[in-house]
Each structure stands twice: as C-alpha cells, then as structure tokens.
Amino acid sequence: MWLGLDLGTQSARCVAVDGTGQVLATAARPLTSRRAGKKHEQDPEQWWSALAAACREALGGLDARRIRGLAIDGTSGTILLADAHGTPLTPGLMYDDGRAAEQAAAVNAAGGAVWEELGYRSMQPSWALPKLRRLLENGAGHRAGTRLLHQVDLITWRLAGHQVASDASHALKTGYHLVEASWPHKVMAELGVPEGILPDVVRPGSVLGTVCAAAADATGIPEGTAIVAGMTDGCAAQIGAGALAPGAWNSVLGTTLVLKGSSPHLVRDPAGVVYCHRGPGDNWLPGGASSSGAGVISQHFHGENLDALTEQAAALDPDAVAYPLVSTGGERFPFRAPEAEPFVLGQVPTRAAEFHAYLLGVACLERLCFDYLDHLGAPVDGPLTLTGGGARNAYWCRLRADVLGRPVRLPQQAEGALGMAVLAATSSGTSLEEAAAAMVRIDREIPPTPARTTRYTPVYLRFIDELTRRGWLGQAVADHARRRAAQ
Known part of the structure; x- marks a missing residue:
C-alpha cells in the first residue's frame, strides 16, 4: 500500500492506493486562506494539523502495516521561513501571492542569464525567490539558524x-539550477540570500528518510515508513494521469487551464x-498555466443548472466563441498579456x-496552447489525458477532442494525491513509468469527429486572428498555428 498526500489551496488530502491502482481509502480536511489584494497567506501549522487528521481518518479502517511509502505534493512557489527546530517564523506565502514585484525585478537582474539557460527567462512576483528576498528585506530572516521551507518541506520535517x-x-x-543540480550560489550571494538558509535538494522519487515515532502517533502512518521526495501539484496530477511518455500531455481544466507534458x-x-x-x-516536464479556464463558468453562470445548459448548448451547437479569461491580471499562457481582457466573437x-x-x-485556447508548445519544439503528439473539474462534463470533453482534432483519454481517478502514491511506489525499485502503467487506470477514450474538427477550424482561426489583432498574440505564433491548421 502506498500513500499520496496532497496540500492544495482549499484542502489537505490523504489517499491510500494498492499496487494495482485500487484506491483503498481517501480523506480530506479543509484549509483556510487570508486574501487581500495581492496578498495570499495560510497558517503553516494548519497544513500539518489538517494533513495529520486526514491521514488518521483514511487509515482508520485499513491494515496500516501494509504501507511501504508515501510522497507529498504542494502548491508551486509557496514558501515560509522557519527556525532551526522547524517552527514557522512567517505565514505561508501562497503560490499566487503577488506582493514581490519590486523584488522580482532585482531577482531577474541578478539571475537573468541563469533563468534563460533554464528555459523560463524570468521570474514572476509570485515565484518563490522574489518572495524570499522580500521576506529577507523585511527582516524575517535575521535569526541564526533560519531556514527557507517550501510548503511540503514543513510536512516532511x-x-x-x-x-x-x-x-x-x-x-x-x-x-x-535543474541542469547543474545545485543552487546558483553567485546569484544568491548577489541577492543577499544567506547560504545556510537554503535546503539541500534531491531529485523527486529519492527516499528522504522514514516516519518517526511522534509523526506516527499524530498521523497513524507506521513508524519507519519511507518518505519519498515529491513534486509540485501540477506534476503530481500529471503523474496521476499517467502522462509520462515523451510527447504525452495532461490537460487540467479547473478554475484555470494547466498543461503538463513530457519531453526528452x-x-x-x-x-x-x-x-x-x-x-x-531523465525526462523533462514542460508546462504552462493559463489565466483562462473553467472559472468563467462559475463567474458567468453561478447558481444556474449547468446540466440543463449543457444539454441546450449541445443541441444548438453554435459557432460563437468567447475568450475565457478568468483573471483580472491579464493572460500568462499561451501568451503573456497583462492587458488582456475577455471578449465574445459572434x-x-x-x-x-x-x-x-x-x-x-x-x-x-487549449488548441492554441498546443500550437504554441509545438512552436517551441516541445513534442505534443503523444497521448492526451483530460483531468480537473471541467473533465466531468462529457459534452465539453467531446467538444475539446473535436476542436483539437485528436483523441482524449479520461482516467478513472486522476488527482495529485494519486500521483504521489504512484511516485511513492518507485521506492520499491520500479521505474515511474512502470508504476504508472500498473496504477493509473484509463476509464475511456474519446476520438474526435473529423467533420466537427473541420467545422471548428475556421472558428479557431477567427479566435487567433482576434487575439493577434488586439496585440496580445505574437504574429510568429499565430502564423505557426495557421500552418498547423492547414495541415
């Protein structure tokens, strides 16, 4: 039995899974946030108490002696500072806390060459390093022995x-530095980040240690259970969907659209x-997170009968198209346009x-994401799985397959916690691909209808024309999308 632990924005979850992918038990506890403008914080102690309670509930009816390992995922870019004993000194600054704009400029000035080498060119204010610099500038790291912790680091401690x-x-x-497998010490020194504040780092899937007696009492997880280094929530969901072969992708449609793939x-x-x-x-996991997605449904159709709307919409099958921007801060993928705003064509x-x-x-928008990834040279022609809340709408999944012109797969159970259970299973010596093949179950595959793909292609081209006309989408990307459509 393997445990997958997941720290999301709204809940902490524990899932127990056997070696065939059978989910044996699951439990969750809510998490609360403090939001104000660009500020988004959580109490780190709540992460531990909520996760421990979820573990106790999930394991209550199971033979915990079967547990061989666990791994945990968390939100990307969420950090805190702790003292030498692991006691939090700051709130948890969440993945979308955007108060470090000034620090991001300094971080990019100091480390731009490194960030370009790593492929992402620059850091955003919500990334962890600008937030760390902001904490240090505000005096939060002055105590001897202060440690930077990512969200999951508090839990593994x-x-x-x-x-x-x-x-x-x-x-x-x-x-x-993912290529050199080390911290860029020269950049950190220029930014005033003390050497001792940064943690040691290992590859995901490495065994970090074992569960201690005190943690066993708090969680119900047996003492001595292997703790396996996890990944961020997007990567965890990708593993849970089994999207690991070169060119395979997982498209997560939640409030926003997140694509995660595999590349050699x-x-x-x-x-x-x-x-x-x-x-x-040895593979790389490219991805991007849009500011558009299913959040527009809750924004514009809150409280309405979505099943009835879906049935009516499917019967109409019109060709009007809306740019589904959720955020008021513009778009971030497949193009960056802080000034972007929603529109409707038709x-x-x-x-x-x-x-x-x-x-x-x-x-x-999803089709444009794949055209953009292809433009960058990422392999995009492998299996595509759809997960997230939007994948529960069967008509929407079929529509996406038709617009994309490619088959889509729907896993039986795809979530970050399951992905972490799969990753934990690698501690037995099996490869991640082998563990995923054994534990990830595909429910069904939806093939595209060629006639509908042909019908929607002009709609798609009209969509990218409008994005280009407004100055948000670059001409080279738009031209590449048109060439692919012509093929």
Whole structure:
C-alpha cells in the first residue's frame, strides 16, 4: 500500500492506493486562506494539523502495516521561513501571492542569464525567490539558524522528526539550477540570500528518510515508513494521469487551464511562459498555466443548472466563441498579456448560446496552447489525458477532442494525491513509468469527429486572428498555428 498526500489551496488530502491502482481509502480536511489584494497567506501549522487528521481518518479502517511509502505534493512557489527546530517564523506565502514585484525585478537582474539557460527567462512576483528576498528585506530572516521551507518541506520535517532535503520540483521557483543540480550560489550571494538558509535538494522519487515515532502517533502512518521526495501539484496530477511518455500531455481544466507534458529535452521559451520541471528520471516536464479556464463558468453562470445548459448548448451547437479569461491580471499562457481582457466573437442571443461560447473558447485556447508548445519544439503528439473539474462534463470533453482534432483519454481517478502514491511506489525499485502503467487506470477514450474538427477550424482561426489583432498574440505564433491548421 502506498500513500499520496496532497496540500492544495482549499484542502489537505490523504489517499491510500494498492499496487494495482485500487484506491483503498481517501480523506480530506479543509484549509483556510487570508486574501487581500495581492496578498495570499495560510497558517503553516494548519497544513500539518489538517494533513495529520486526514491521514488518521483514511487509515482508520485499513491494515496500516501494509504501507511501504508515501510522497507529498504542494502548491508551486509557496514558501515560509522557519527556525532551526522547524517552527514557522512567517505565514505561508501562497503560490499566487503577488506582493514581490519590486523584488522580482532585482531577482531577474541578478539571475537573468541563469533563468534563460533554464528555459523560463524570468521570474514572476509570485515565484518563490522574489518572495524570499522580500521576506529577507523585511527582516524575517535575521535569526541564526533560519531556514527557507517550501510548503511540503514543513510536512516532511514533521514526518521525519528532523529537516530533510527538499525536492527539485518545489525548488525550481526558488532558483534551483535543474541542469547543474545545485543552487546558483553567485546569484544568491548577489541577492543577499544567506547560504545556510537554503535546503539541500534531491531529485523527486529519492527516499528522504522514514516516519518517526511522534509523526506516527499524530498521523497513524507506521513508524519507519519511507518518505519519498515529491513534486509540485501540477506534476503530481500529471503523474496521476499517467502522462509520462515523451510527447504525452495532461490537460487540467479547473478554475484555470494547466498543461503538463513530457519531453526528452529541456524546452526553452524566449517569452518565458513555459517552464520545465525535471522528471524523476531523465525526462523533462514542460508546462504552462493559463489565466483562462473553467472559472468563467462559475463567474458567468453561478447558481444556474449547468446540466440543463449543457444539454441546450449541445443541441444548438453554435459557432460563437468567447475568450475565457478568468483573471483580472491579464493572460500568462499561451501568451503573456497583462492587458488582456475577455471578449465574445459572434452572437449569443440565449444563455445556452453564451454558455456554449465559453465551452468553445476554452477548447480554442487549449488548441492554441498546443500550437504554441509545438512552436517551441516541445513534442505534443503523444497521448492526451483530460483531468480537473471541467473533465466531468462529457459534452465539453467531446467538444475539446473535436476542436483539437485528436483523441482524449479520461482516467478513472486522476488527482495529485494519486500521483504521489504512484511516485511513492518507485521506492520499491520500479521505474515511474512502470508504476504508472500498473496504477493509473484509463476509464475511456474519446476520438474526435473529423467533420466537427473541420467545422471548428475556421472558428479557431477567427479566435487567433482576434487575439493577434488586439496585440496580445505574437504574429510568429499565430502564423505557426495557421500552418498547423492547414495541415
């Protein structure tokens, strides 16, 4: 039995899975946030208490002696400072806390050459290193023995009873050099980041230690269980979907659209909107997170009967299309445009027609994401899995397959916690690909309907024409998308 632990924005989750992928038990506890403008914080102690309670509930009816290992994922870029004993000194600054704009400029001035070598070119204010510099400038790191912890590092410290190494996936947004497998010490010194504040870093899948007696009492996880270095939540969901072969992709449609794929080589993006994690093996995991997605449905159709709207929209099948931007801060993938705002092309005389326009808009944006990735040289022609809340709408999944013109797979169970259980299983000596093949179950595959792909291609081209006309999408990318459509 393997445990996958997941720290999301709204909940902490524990999933127990056997070697065939059978989910034996699952439990979750809510997490609360403090938001104000660009500020987004959580209490790190809540992460531990919520996760421990979820573990106790999930394991309550199981033979915990079967547990052989665990791994944990967390939100990308979430950090805190702790003292030498692992006690938090600051709140957890969450993945989208955007208060470090001034520090991001300094971070990019000092480390721009390194960030370009690693393929993402620049760091955003919400990334971990700008937030760390902001904490240090505000005096939070003045105590001797202060440690930088990524979100999951607090949990692995509590589980082991002492500090253990961080994983390279969470360390990416703190500036860890994934090619050289070391911190860029010259850059850190220029930024005033003390050498001793940074954790040791290992590859995901490495065994960090074992669960101590105190943690066993708190969680119900047996003492001596292997603690395996995890990955960020997006990578965890990718593993849970089994999207690990070169050219395979997982498209997560939640509030926003997140794409994660697998490549045999590092994908470098001159625009800095795509960046790569290092896989547990020799592969790279390129991906991007849009500011558009299914969040437009809750924004525009809150409280309405979505099943009825879907049925009506499917019957109408109109060709109006809406740009499904969720954020008020513009777009970040597949192009960066802080000034971007939503729009609708075509007539939407009814609620069902408007609803369909947003479903179609997400599908068109998703197609543009793949055209952009292909433009960068990322392999994109492998299997595609759809996960996230949006994948529960069967018509939407079919529409996405038709707009993309490629088959899509729907896993039986795809979530970050499952991905971490799969990663934990590699501690037995099996490869990640072998563990995923045994534990990830595909529910069904939806092939595209060629006639509908042909019908929607002009809609897609009209969509990218409008993005280009507004100055948000670069001409070279738009031309590449048109060439692919012509093929």
